[in-house]
Amino acid sequence: MYGIIDVNGMFASCEQAFRPDLVNRAVAVLSSNDGNIIARNRLCKLAGIKMGDPYFKVRPLIEKHNVAVFSSNFTLYGSMSARFASVVESLSANTECYSVDEVFFTADNIEKVMSLDEYGHQLRNAVKLHTTLVCGVGISYSKTLAKLCNYAAKTWPAYGGVVALTDRQRIKKLLSIVDVSEVWGVGRKIAKTLSLMGIHTALDLAQADTNFIRKNFNVVLERTVRELRGESCFALQEHPVTKQQIVVSRSFGQRVTSLDEMQQAVTGYAAQAAERLRGENQYCKAINVFVRTSPFSINDVQYGNQATEKLLTPTQDTRDIITAAQRALARIWKDGINYAKAGVMLADFNGREAQLNLFDESAPREGSDKLMGLLDRINRDGRKQLFFAGQGINPSFKVRRDWLSPEYTTNWKDIPRAKIG
DNA sequence: TCTGGGGTCCTAGGACCC
DNA sequence: TCTGGGGTCCTAGGACCC
Numbered sequence: 001m002y003g004i005i006d007v008n009g010m011f012a013s014c015e016q017a018f019r020p021d022l023v024n025r026a027v028a029v030l031s032s033n034d035g036n037i038i039a040r041n042r043l044c045k046l047a048g049i050k051m052g053d054p055y056f057k058v059r060p061l062i063e064k065h066n067v068a069v070f071s072s073n074f075t076l077y078g079s080m081s082a083r084f085a086s087v088v089e090s091l092s093a094n095t096e097c098y099s100v101d102e103v104f105f106t107a108d109n110i111e112k113v114m115s116l117d118e119y120g121h122q123l124r125n126a127v128k129l130h131t132t133l134v135c136g137v138g139i140s141y142s143k144t145l146a147k148l149c150n151y152a153a154k155t156w157p158a159y160g161g162v163v164a165l166t167d168r169q170r171i172k173k174l175l176s177i178v179d180v181s182e183v184w185g186v187g188r189k190i191a192k193t194l195s196l197m198g199i200h201t202a203l204d205l206a207q208a209d210t211n212f213i214r215k216n217f218n219v220v221l222e223r224t225v226r227e228l229r230g231e232s233c234f235a236l237q238e239h240p241v242t243k244q245q246i247v248v249s250r251s252f253g254q255r256v257t258s259l260d261e262m263q264q265a266v267t268g269y270a271a272q273a274a275e276r277l278r279g280e281n282q283y284c285k286a287i288n289v290f291v292r293t294s295p296f297s298i299n300d301v302q303y304g305n306q307a308t309e310k311l312l313t314p315t316q317d318t319r320d321i322i323t324a325a326q327r328a329l330a331r332i333w334k335d336g337i338n339y340a341k342a343g344v345m346l347a348d349f350n351g352r353e354a355q356l357n358l359f360d361e362s363a364p365r366e367g368s369d370k371l372m373g374l375l376d377r378i379n380r381d382g383r384k385q386l387f388f389a390g391q392g393i394n395p396s397f398k399v400r401r402d403w404l405s406p407e408y409t410t411n412w413k414d415i416p417r418a419k420i421g
Numbered sequence: 422t423c424t425g426g427g428g429t430c431c432t433a434g435g436a437c438c439c
Numbered sequence: 440t441c442t443g444g445g446g447t448c449c450t451a452g453g454a455c456c457c
Contacts, residue, residue, distance in 0.1 A: 031425035
């Protein structure tokens with residue numbers, strides 16, 4: 001048996017957790033640069049504001065419904081996510097932290113002690129008690145079915161936030177009333193194609209021929225079909241797997257047009273990516289840089305390009321990564337373009353024991369580990385006191401975050417104060 | 422004026438090898 | 440006129456997830 005527990009409107013709920021005054025307000029959280037809506041609480045959804053809506057387009061709705069708006073504060077959400085996961089971990093034998101607001105768990109021997117439904121409520125109550133966050137729980141024979149139960153728990157409030165299904169007839173009933181596009185692993189494109197094939201509900205998909213599905217789509221969707229039938233194909237991933245790539249990319253607060261500014265941006269992204277690489281204890285051999293204009297600026301000349309620099313010796317030294325990134329940027333830079341976004345991607349990872357290449361002229365830098373270690377220790381508190389000159393100071397392209405909340409849980413000066421008496 | 426960021430996996434097609 | 444078969448590896452692009 002598999003279960004999934006996820007937080008309702010995670011980011012919006014994190015913002016509300018430390019703002020009791022917002023308890024009956026609609027709350028929305030915006031993406032980087034305050035661009036789009038990326039999280040909403042229940043009242044905000046009721047106001048008709050959709051996921052992904054550009055902020056400037058829904059501003060009238062936001063004003064009309066007095067929606068409290070926040071810039072995204074991932075430091076806060078990350079810390080609340082860790083608290084949420086640790087509560088779930090304390091109550092289950094095996095867990096997989098699937099995303100910032102979701103944890104899968106196994107529920108195999110639960111029924112010897114209590115019903116699955118009771119167990120779901122136990123988890124839910126514990127998370128509420130320790131974090132104030134409200135969750136939905138779904139439990140069934142596979143991850144995909146658990147996801148579907150979780151969807152049911154959130155869609156029909158009468159269930160009280162928990163749906164645990166083991167009865168085949170009840171599972172069939174649920175599958176028959178859920179649109180195929182709600183199934184985990186079925187996105188917009190596949191849903192559309194399925195619909196043309198006469199497959200409209202989750203039950204239609206569960207009853208589709210597996211060979212037909214594999215031929216017309218791929219093995220992943222075939223597994224989804226099997227999972228809907230109660231055959232588990234996606235195992236619990238208890239230990240986080242090593243990353244295969246690290247991406248740091250950002251849309252600019254204002255368009256970048258000069259090479260100088262672009263170099264500063266790319267240097268900053270490269271430095272951030274290198275820091276994350278060291279956090280993963282990895283070394284990389286490929287550094288990719290991409291730049292592009294905004295597809296929404298229809299009057300601009302459109303341009304997008306990317307280039308990869310390959311190293312013979314794997315590195316995790318920020319200086320090597322910045323140098324490579326600048327070489328890649330030089331290859332794709334074009335004057336006279338209004339750039340909207342750029343990014344740095346690291347790939348081709350090696351562990352520490354990576355062999356030195358006999359023909360490589362650029363041997364690893366002496367004292368690199370010590371220097372990078374020191375850099376990371378100084379910057380660990382998040383204040384970014386030490387940075388590379390190439391990143392520039394106070395660049396004009398930095399992201400907009402007009403409605404940023406405090407770091408309630410990770411910064412001493414932001415800890416909430418309570419008045420007594 | 423203003424449209425996110427960070428991942429994974431699969432597949433098709435090309436280069437190359439024998 | 441006639442132009443193999445089988446394999447690997449890599450990459451780009453497209454799908455999906457949150």
